[in-house]
Amino acid sequence: MTIVADSFVVPERRGTAGRVSDFFWRHPHVLLAVLLGPPLIWLGIVYLGSLFALLLQSFFSIDEFSGLINYEFTLATYRQLLTEANLDIILRTVLMAALVTLASAVIAFPIAYYAARYARGKWKAVFYLAVMLPLWSSYLVKVYAWKLVLAKEGILTWFFAKLNLLWLLDAWLSLPIVGGNSLSISYTGTFIVFVYVWMPFMILPIQAALERVPATLIEASSDLGGTPAQTFRHVIFPLALPGIVAGSIFTFSLTLGDYIIPQIIGSSRLFIGQAVYAQQGTAGNIPLAAAFTVVPIVIMGAYLWMAKRMGAFDAL
Amino acid sequence: MTTAVLFDNVSRHFGAIRAVDRVNLAIAEGEFFAMLGPSGSGKTTCLRLLAGFEQPTGGHIEIFGETAEGVPPYRRSVNTVFQDYALFPHLSILENVAYGLMVKGIGREERRKAAEDALAMVKLPGYGGRRPGQLSGGQRQRVALARALVNKPKVLLLDEPLGALDLKLREQMQEELKSLQKSLGITFVFVTHDQGEALSMADRLAVFNDGRIQQLGTPEEVYNRPRTRFVADFVGSSNVLSAKLCQALGLNAAFASLRPEAVAIAPPMNGALSLSGTVASHSFLGATNRIVVDVGVDGARIAVASPAARGAPAIGSPVTLSFAAHDLHPMEDA
Numbered sequence: 001m002t003i004v005a006d007s008f009v010v011p012e013r014r015g016t017a018g019r020v021s022d023f024f025w026r027h028p029h030v031l032l033a034v035l036l037g038p039p040l041i042w043l044g045i046v047y048l049g050s051l052f053a054l055l056l057q058s059f060f061s062i063d064e065f066s067g068l069i070n071y072e073f074t075l076a077t078y079r080q081l082l083t084e085a086n087l088d089i090i091l092r093t094v095l096m097a098a099l100v101t102l103a104s105a106v107i108a109f110p111i112a113y114y115a116a117r118y119a120r121g122k123w124k125a126v127f128y129l130a131v132m133l134p135l136w137s138s139y140l141v142k143v144y145a146w147k148l149v150l151a152k153e154g155i156l157t158w159f160f161a162k163l164n165l166l167w168l169l170d171a172w173l174s175l176p177i178v179g180g181n182s183l184s185i186s187y188t189g190t191f192i193v194f195v196y197v198w199m200p201f202m203i204l205p206i207q208a209a210l211e212r213v214p215a216t217l218i219e220a221s222s223d224l225g226g227t228p229a230q231t232f233r234h235v236i237f238p239l240a241l242p243g244i245v246a247g248s249i250f251t252f253s254l255t256l257g258d259y260i261i262p263q264i265i266g267s268s269r270l271f272i273g274q275a276v277y278a279q280q281g282t283a284g285n286i287p288l289a290a291a292f293t294v295v296p297i298v299i300m301g302a303y304l305w306m307a308k309r310m311g312a313f314d315a316l
Numbered sequence: 317m318t319t320a321v322l323f324d325n326v327s328r329h330f331g332a333i334r335a336v337d338r339v340n341l342a343i344a345e346g347e348f349f350a351m352l353g354p355s356g357s358g359k360t361t362c363l364r365l366l367a368g369f370e371q372p373t374g375g376h377i378e379i380f381g382e383t384a385e386g387v388p389p390y391r392r393s394v395n396t397v398f399q400d401y402a403l404f405p406h407l408s409i410l411e412n413v414a415y416g417l418m419v420k421g422i423g424r425e426e427r428r429k430a431a432e433d434a435l436a437m438v439k440l441p442g443y444g445g446r447r448p449g450q451l452s453g454g455q456r457q458r459v460a461l462a463r464a465l466v467n468k469p470k471v472l473l474l475d476e477p478l479g480a481l482d483l484k485l486r487e488q489m490q491e492e493l494k495s496l497q498k499s500l501g502i503t504f505v506f507v508t509h510d511q512g513e514a515l516s517m518a519d520r521l522a523v524f525n526d527g528r529i530q531q532l533g534t535p536e537e538v539y540n541r542p543r544t545r546f547v548a549d550f551v552g553s554s555n556v557l558s559a560k561l562c563q564a565l566g567l568n569a570a571f572a573s574l575r576p577e578a579v580a581i582a583p584p585m586n587g588a589l590s591l592s593g594t595v596a597s598h599s600f601l602g603a604t605n606r607i608v609v610d611v612g613v614d615g616a617r618i619a620v621a622s623p624a625a626r627g628a629p630a631i632g633s634p635v636t637l638s639f640a641a642h643d644l645h646p647m648e649d650a
Contacts, residue, residue, distance in 0.1 A: 214400070214402065216398050216399075216400055216402035217402050217404060219367075219369055219389070219396075219398070219402070220396070220398060220402035220403075220404070221404075221415070221419075222368075222369075222388070222389040222390045223367055223368075223369075223389050223390075223394075223395055223396045223464075224390075224395065224415050224416035224419065224463065224464075224467065225390050225391075225416050225419050225420050225467065226390055226415070226419040227390050227419070228390075230419045234404075234415070234418075234419070235404060238406045239405070239406060
């Protein structure tokens with residue numbers, strides 16, 4: 001018995017599949033092109049194309065009498081965008097998005113930290129399940145469920161009553177701006193639901209970032225005399241920052257664009273998403289709707305640029 | 317002489333696993349002490365007990381006469397050089413080295429000066445502006461050393477610090493560490509699984525196995541007089557002779573150790589012991605030939621380190637082994 005093959009080259013595999021394999025092995029770039037080409041074409045046409053079409057629309061204007069789009073380049077629509085009423089909408093949305101992002105980060109961090117540092121085996125699975133579960137149910141159902149929770153006759157009011165804390169709820173609702181007749185028609189309610197709905201998008205990136213921080217770095221900081229607070233400030237937080245920024249991109253941009261939550265829960269004052277919805281729908285003013293959608297793009301661009309300048313991506 | 321580190325019956329159990337089991341140990345101030353053992357032998361856990369990353373489940377630890385239990389790592393005047401160096405990737409080399417001074421609230425200018433001095437001490441002057449990612453393994457190792465020493469610790473802990481370096485660099489760093497320790501006078505506790513490293517660098521060493529100290533002594537003592545079978549085998553791969561073979565040589569012991577280099581392939585002279593056998597295998601190791609001889613008792617084989625210049629006898633050829641009686645060391649049965 002011999003264990004040595006007859007010849008150095010193993011006979012070629014028969015058929016087209018064998019020939020294709022050999023061809024791709026000899027020309028790896030062709031394989032890369034075949035794999036990446038279709039999705040890139042898709043991305044180019046459908047994604048970037050529609051984005052540019054949108055941008056283009058914002059430089060057209062609408063004829064006030066006929067309601068038809070005037071296909072001439074003009075900044076008139078942007079002038080319209082910068083009127084006081086529209087600036088109010090933008091400011092309100094940006095402020096809400098910023099607050100939602102801040103609150104999400106503050107709430108998400110300890111959860112993500114626990115999951116990354118302490119949860120093992122079964123508890124890790126429980127963590128992922130608990131974070132992801134809300135994402136598997138319908139967004140609309142969740143929002144309407146929250147309307148029931150926050151309504152005047154809802155669970156939360158009942159809960160406050162049971163704890164003899166109704167005075168606290170009433171005091172909060174009597175505050176200007178954040179208050180209202182009930183939580184479900186106040187900015188506070190909108191805020192709570194936004195934070196709830198986007199929370200997984202904040203927890204997961206932070207958890208991923210923290211998971212990549214080696215435990216020895218935390219030990220090293222402690223070894224060198226860093227108290228837990230100092231270790232957090234100088235080691236854990238800077239290294240988790242890319243994750244926090246990634247999470248905040250989600251929460252911030254999702255809040256900027258959402259039009260359903262403020263419509264169902266909140267005061268009747270508009271957010272950017274609702275303005276876009278109204279302009280492209282009932283008002284039929286596509287150029288203004290397009291100009292409105294440019295706002296979040298510009299804001300996110302500026303936000304990312306600032307994050308980069310602050311060194312948020314240095315530890316990547 | 318002051319006792320720097322004292323372990324009094326110290327145990328660290330993780331559930332049913334006894335990582336460290338009733339260890340007694342005293343390390344003197346200014347000593348270069350090595351903890352030697354295979355992975356999982358408890359040596360690293362001992363180091364972590366000293367650093368404060370672990371707390372003992374039993375016994376008592378003192379560092380310079382003060383109780384160590386319950387003292388958090390950041391309040392111990394003990395610093396560690398980590399196995400993976402654990403440099404902060406988001407900080408510059410200078411900021412890394414100055415980290416300990418920064419968290420202690422020392423002024424910017426003073427800590428910059430101290431960090432630059434420390435970098436010069438480890439022969440990396442002018443590297444302060446770089447990032448850890450731009451440095452080689454050996455350079456990172458030096459930065460980790462500077463980062464620990466800049467705090468002027470009472471005890472410096474080194475966790476397999478040379479493990480990731482290639483042979484040449486490792487030998488160079490061994491010498492540098494040794495001379496640095498001598499000039500600074502700081503107590504070094506060095507964990508390694510490399511017996512050569514432990515023997516060449518340490519003033520004294522402890523050989524660990526299964527969470528226990530197998531033997532404690534100077535490198536010469538441990539190498540020449542291994543107390544147990546494990547030590548004989550782990551430190552310098554001694555020949556372990558069975559009771560029957562010992563009896564044949566006129567020694568009454570459960571086991572005995574015999575260093576390969578203590579054996580010569582030559583007829584015995586004035587009172588030396590001898591064994592005869594046939595050559596089973598040989599391999600060339602550079603300075604020496606390792607010749608394994610089948611002595612025909614219990615299938616025992618004796619390894620001989622013979623100067624390479626003498627050449628190696630052919631496999632199967634009969635040879636006579638001789639060695640001095642005092643090179644045969646009786647051992648405990650463990």
